[in-house]
Amino acid sequence: SQQGEEDPQALSIQEGENATMNCSYKTSINNLQWYRQNSGRGLVHLILIRSNEREKHSGRLRVTLDTSKKSSSLLITASRAADTASYFCATGQNTGGFKTIFGAGTRLFVKA
Amino acid sequence: SQTIHQWPATLVQPVGSPLSLECTVEGTSNPNLYWYRQAAGRGLQLLFYSVGIGQISSEVPQNLSASRPQDRQFILSSKKLLLSDSGFYLCAWSRHYEQYFGPGTRLTVT
Numbered sequence: 562s563q564q565g566e567e568d569p570q571a572l573s574i575q576e577g578e579n580a581t582m583n584c585s586y587k588t589s590i591n592n593l594q595w596y597r598q599n600s601g602r603g604l605v606h607l608i609l610i611r612s613n614e615r616e617k618h619s620g621r622l623r624v625t626l627d628t629s630k631k632s633s634s635l636l637i638t639a640s641r642a643a644d645t646a647s648y649f650c651a652t653g654q655n656t657g658g659f660k661t662i663f664g665a666g667t668r669l670f671v672k673a
Numbered sequence: 674s675q676t677i678h679q680w681p682a683t684l685v686q687p688v689g690s691p692l693s694l695e696c697t698v699e700g701t702s703n704p705n706l707y708w709y710r711q712a713a714g715r716g717l718q719l720l721f722y723s724v725g726i727g728q729i730s731s732e733v734p735q736n737l738s739a740s741r742p743q744d745r746q747f748i749l750s751s752k753k754l755l756l757s758d759s760g761f762y763l764c765a766w767s768r769h770y771e772q773y774f775g776p777g778t779r780l781t782v783t
Binding site for chain 2: 594601602603651653659660666668
């Protein structure tokens with residue numbers, strides 16, 4: 562079953578603006594990850610935040626995690642046309658095999 | 674460095690035909706391996722994962738099966754394809770939770 566639910570489903574912004582995507586999940590997790598997928602390609606891991614962390618940064622990316630609300634957000638600052646892609650949140654489960662459940666994704670379009 | 678290969682990149686198969694998709698990983702040993710399917714414009718559905726040779730966990734009962742004959746080889750198979758098997762198939766590997774994906778195979782069942 563789907564664990565992560567991203568919001569919005571699609572987002573269109575101008576280059577230079579910030580993009581915020583949200584993710585909600587249902588069960589307890591070990592960690593939450595964000596991935597990017599360019600059209601027709603495999604996913605690329607962006608960032609992982611552990612369940613005992615509240616905020617994490619990586620370059621222009623900022624991720625927050627609120628385990629009490631079972632939600633996370635991904636902020637991309639000063640967006641570029643090259644950021645156009647689908648972004649997925651994924652929850653790391655506390656089970657064997659490092660199982661990870663992916664959401665349906667947010668499609669981001671950055672206009673030049 | 675580690676690399677992951679998937680082939681073929683695209684495949685068109687008739688209903689009822691068999692399927693074999695292969696995934697291999699280089700540059701690491703004893704990885705966790707995963708098969709996902711992605712419908713157009715949708716998220717990833719975990720199909721199978723493996724923590725070692727011959728160890729396969731199935732997530733969704735369906736027309737597909739997986740095997741891991743070697744440490745860094747993961748194969749997705751079907752004896753008879755259905756129309757509903759069409760999609761984008763992705764293989765991934767991990768040491769822990771961060772997963773690294775192959776380029777994918779676009780399967781169209783006609």
